[in-house]
Amino acid sequence: MNINTPIEEREFKIVGKSVRRDDVLEKVTGEAEYTGDVKLAGMLYGKTKRATVAHARIKSIDVSKALAYPGVKAVLTHENVPRVLHYGSPHPRSASCTKDQYILDDKVRFWGEGVAAVAAISEEIADEALDLIEVEYEPLPAVFEPEDAAQPGAPLIHEVGPGGNLVLDPVRVNRGNVEAGFAEADFVLEGTFSGGRPHPAYMEPNVCIADWDGSNKLTFWTSTQSSFMVRGILAEVLGLPLTKVRVLVDHMGGGFGAKQDCFQHEFLCALLAKETRRPVKMEFTRHETFIAGRARHPCKIWLKQGFKNDGTLVARDMKLVYDSGAYGSHGPGVTIVGTTAATSLYRCENVRLEGRCVYTNTPINGAFRGYGVVQSYYALDIQMDEAAERLGMDPAELKLKNVVREGDIAPSGHPILGHGLEICLQHGIDVLDWKTLRNRDRTPDPRQPHIRIGWGVGCEMHGSSAYPGIKEQGNATVKVNEDGTVTLLTGAAGLGTGAHTALAQIVAEELGVRFEDVGVIHGDTDVVPWDIGAFASHTTYLVGTAAKMAATKVRAAVLERAAIKLQVSSADLDLSEGTIFLKSDAGRFMTVAEAMGPSRGIPAANIVANGTYEPTKSYSFAAHFTEVHVDTETGIVEVKRVIPVHDIGRVIHPIAAQGQIEGGIQQGIGHTLTEDYVIDKKTGRSLNAGLVDYKMPLSMDMPDIETIILEAAPDPGGPWGAKGVGEDPIIAIGPAIANAIHDAIGVRFHHYPITPEDILKALREKGA
Amino acid sequence: MRRFEYHRAETLEHASRLLAELGEDTFLFNGGTDLLVEIRERLRRVRHVVDIKQIPGLSDITYDETRGLTFGALVTVGRLERLALVRQRYPNLRAAFASLGSIQVRNRATVVGNVCRASPSADTIPPLIADGAFVHIYSRTNMRVVPLAEFFTGPGKSVLAKGEIVTGITVPPALDNSGKAYLKHGRRKAMELSTVGVAVSLTMEDGLCNDIRIALGAVGATVLRAPEAEAMLRGTALDAATIKNAANKAMEECTPISNVRASADYRRDMVGVLTGRAIKQALEAFA
Known part of the structure; x- marks a missing residue:
């Protein structure tokens, strides 16, 4: 154990075991309900008309033929949707997002951007009606590479932001003295690196269903990693209180980060449903998951490092340029995280970093597993390999010499523990x-x-939680039922990773009940505690700790209740596998069900506890x-x-x-x-x-x-x-x-x- | 998916008549593994599909030592792939069949359908051409037989006239002195369209190459033969230097294009590499 802070050592009964996942049976039998399986009476089908130019003003849109087409119920364009400037990446308390989107604009910023939407009685009719919408464009000069977009005089893609097609002001990190470091170096390596545009290509294409009830409340099923973010931004853009927006998501076929954004079609779906007073479903084709989804930011990196002949790294100078595509989305967060990550991995006291994120007239890049760090560590690690080659050293040995150590300052700014x-x-x-x-x-x-x-x-190294970019919070509610079973309420999304199983294991372990006795309720913003979303590798770390905290509380309450029934002090009791027993005499015991249930005129117990955890980072x-x-x-x-x-x-x-x-x-x-x-x-x-x-x-x-x-x-x-x-x-x-x-x-x-x-x-x- | 009208043909005559009467935008529906995707992806405008799967007599596979291997239009790729005869006597066909799509696709797709789609990158076409296969074509007035090498006129285009239907394919018998290979170049091992495909079928007599056919996929408007390379190889012992020269000649004989899958130069290079490797693999039958 290589750590200063003590970690509780104990014998584990459930944690550390590959228990049968709670979702596996319904998934293998095909019973699991995904968003696309939801069918509502009278449901209409929505489709998005997409631009066939990369940068243009919309001179006119004629929807008369589409509206007259049999089966079409509504058509939306920039002329009849609310014009509200909003975030694409809806993290409300984050520096890492930028307000640069409208639901529909009179300007097109990339080929494939939505310019209109249709709702019809069938998907086929909606699709056919798209061809009847006539759009007249006034083309604008377009830029497709960050270098071109960053040139003085390049066509501006947005009116907002710091200008010069920058998504945010350059991110700069300076530690130590880089010039002095290079002066001390025995040799210097310099190189340029670049990364392509990989796409997460999750199995389940984006899909949502909107339904308004008679009280003007919106129920919204959507395949999202961050249902509370979707609730928040829909409420903000549609001008509703949070009580009037309910977001539901059960099983998901992956997201890999990309399904953190609030997408254009999600607003359009809600508005089409409002306009028609009928439920509306919008589901991406595979093609749309590319053109209207989110990919990893292409990146160009210039990296110069100074080394001593013994392999010590003495200076690092690095410039990174991330291609945001046509909107900001997660560009700011990716730039901050990817750039600051380069302070670490291999120890160096003298570091100068500059990260930029630039708009181009290309499809939007967003959050994706590895969040900017895939790019920067590709460069750092390869150049370390080159240094080993130059030194005639084994690359593994040189890396071992230079990797971060306990107590080094992490990219987040705090010392690394563990x-x-x-x-x-x-x-x-x-x-x-x-x-x-x-x-x-x-x-x-x-x-x-x-x-x-x-x-x-x-x-590589990578943080769990988005701290310090976002000060996060994990929440959990644990209830003990009168038959001794336990219900965990969590806002954590189930992308398919098995997160809910892990959370149930944690609750069962901490509380002292069987894994099978813990049920998990998730995916309903009206019911479960607030959650920031499943991203930043933090669900088990963050929500797991919150669940453990809540379980600790209900455990104490259950023992208090049993102590009364057993007429002993709760401090003398222990709880394991659903049985409460006297530490000094395991022969005196009662089950959690017996403790919880009614007896001798005592009504059944109502034991509920919340856990809230605000971590830094690991x-x-x-x-x-x-x-x-x-x-x-x-x-x-x-x-x-x-x-x-x-x-x-x-x-x-x-x-x-x-x-x-x-x-x-x-x-x-x-x-x-x-x-x-x-x-x-x-x-x-x-x-x-x-x-x-x-x-x-x-x-x-x-x-x-x-x-x-x-x-x-x-x-x-x-x-x-x-x-x-x-x-x-x-x-x-x-x-x-x-x-x-x-x-x-x-x-x-x-x-x-x-x-x-x-x-x-x-x-x-x-x-x- | 765009809407279309479905028709089930009871006989070849019925199917042929429907094709003629329903006009442009009418397509035969066999395995459907390409057609339905094309409708869904809006790559092909389709108003009518004519399902031929219920027509009797198109599901047979026969083999004899004089006529060779004959299979009907409804025979799936998977069925042929699993046939012991194909595994033992036609390793080139076996390789092509086993590399098409996925197991699920192959259990649905037909070889005749893959051929009639007339894609220059179709996996089944190069080895069938190298083996000298021919197609049986039905029309309401007559039947005709066309060598597969003369069947294609361009990407997606063939000599089929309006109302004509391919009922089956015959591959000449696999001789004891023959060697056959098909090599597919792609970026992954399944669910892959060829970047380049090369088929070689040859016969040896007294240590010399009696005959050889080389067919090149995905490097021209149709699958191409490499006649000059073949001529350089006939009558030789197929030594390493001759193979190398012929492979270089095949590079000159192909006409690849550049697209998102590969550049023309790279495809041409791969024709050279794969032609050499395919000849060597075909010769392994004699080792």
Whole structure:
């Protein structure tokens, strides 16, 4: 245990066990209700008319033919919807969002932006009616690259903001003295790095249903990670009190961060329902999840670092430019988090960072697993690998020398407690016998002379919770029922990660009841306690602690009640597996049901408690080791093995944690080798907005993943030391692959995705 | 999905008549794995679909040593993929079938449907052309047989006239002295459209190449043969240097385009690499 703050040590009965997930049976039988399954009597279907220009003023919109089309019930344009400037990323207490959107505007800022919406009695009719809407555009000059958008005199995409197409003022971080650091350096490495536009491509396309009742209350089903944010922004934009907006979400088919935004179609759906006085459903096609969804910010990075000959890092100078697309969305948050993350990972006392986020006339980029850090750590880790090459050192050894240590100042500004990167790296080096691997015979297999094998390692750290960008709060309500069962009310979303199971495990463990006796109520903003949303790897850390706090309270109340019935002091009682017993005499006991239920004229108990937790932040750590095979004739890179070594503190549900890690690696492999959402830089049109040409790796493409989860560095802020695992696994795999490719063929890549064509081109240049 | 009218044909004559009478925007509905996606994605304007799945006599698979392998229009890719005969005698077809879409798609999609879609990147077409397959075409006035190599006229286009229906495909017998291969180049192992596909079918006699056909997918408006490369290989022992020269010739014979999947130059390079590898793989039958 490598930590100063004591973590409660105990024998666990439920935490740390892979209990059967509470949602698994209904999901495998197809009974689980997703938003798209909701059907209401008289329901209409809404569709969005999308722009076919990247930047234009709308001169006129003629909807008369669409309105006259049989089956069409309403058509909305910028002329008949409320004009309210609002946030796209609706975090109400956050510096990391920007007000730059209207529901519909008379200006188009990217190809695919909604310009009108139709509600009709069938999806087909709504779709057909879209073609009858005639839009006349006055084209404006468009910019598709941040460099062009940032030029003086470039066409301005927004009237709001700091100007110059900046989404926010540049983010600057200065620590120590960078000039002095470089003066001290024995050598300097300088390079530019860039990242493509990977898309989360969640399984469930965005979908919502709006229904207004006779009291003018809106009930809104939507596939969202942050139902209270959706409630808040709908109420604000529609001018309603929060009592008049109820947001519902049960099961979700993923989100990966992107479903934190409040989307244009969600406002349109509510307004179409209001206009027609009928329920309206709007569901994205897969194509729309690309053009109207949210992708990762493309990024250009310039990185210069000074090193001593012993491998010590003495100066870091870094500039990052994130491409926000046409709206701010999470651009500010991503820029702040991605930039400040570069203060850390590898220790350096002299740091100068500048992060910018720039509007372009391209589809919107938003929150996505790894939130700006995927980009910045790709550069930091690869350049550390280059330093090792320059020094003739083993990259794993150099990284081990430089990784953050206990007590170092984290990107959040507070000292790191429960640091685990050193342990992860060392563990991987040991189990792989890394030194032997490095010194292996590199003669190609004569049967496959065109295949070269390489091994690489990449490192990452990532915070649980969005502190200090957002001062967060986790809430939970726990009720004990008169039969001894327990109900947890939580606002935490169920993206498919198993979060509700983990929360139920925590409550059962803390309270001393069986896991099966805890039910979870979630996804109804009228019922459950307020929640900020499922993001920033914080659900288990933040809501888990709140649930544990509430369970502690109800446990004490249950014991008080039992003490009266048993006529002993509650301090003498213990509670385990649903049974309350005298510590000194386990023969004297009663069940929780007996304690709660009515007896001898005492009515049944009503025991309810709330837990509220306002954390700072913890960090999770990982080192990913990977083996790649590079086909030097086709340029195809195949990832053969990944050994991810993670420290996520106390593990609540091992299989779910492992699933998160494997899923992150699958996405990370895709981002590094095959996935890129391509926008035509002449027209702004999407070139592969669909799963035919947006290439995610599938199960058959997956390598062996031998996950190792250490519990060596718990954080006192999480339940029994638990930390987040949602985002970590997507970060280290990218640089690990790039470094392994270098090990295989001796070529450095500073960008992703690294395509077969890039490999062949680089091999030719190297040979020439 | 856009609305369309569904018609079920009872006979070939009925289907042919419907095709002729219902006008443009009428399409045969067989496996539907391409057609329905195209309607849904609004890639094809469809007013009528004519379902041929109930027509009797189109589901047979036969093989004999003189005629070869014949299968009807309704035979699914999955059925052929799992056939022992195909696995043993036509490893090229087996490779193509097993690389098309996913297991679920292959259990629905038909080989004839994949061929008639006439996509230059279709996986089934290159090995069928390399094997010298021909298609049986029905019309209300006569039946005709067309070599597959002469069937295609452009992307999505074939020699089929209005009202004509492909009823089946015959692949010549797999000779004992033949070697066959199909190599598909894509970015992943399933659910993938070819970036390039290369099929090679050859026969050897007394250590020399008696005949060879090379078919190149996704590098032209239709699947292409590489006649000059083939000519360089016939009569030789298929030594490494000859294979290399022929592979380079095949690169000259293809006419790829650049798109989001790959650049023209890269596709051309892959024709060279895959042609060499496919010839070597076909020769493994004699090892």
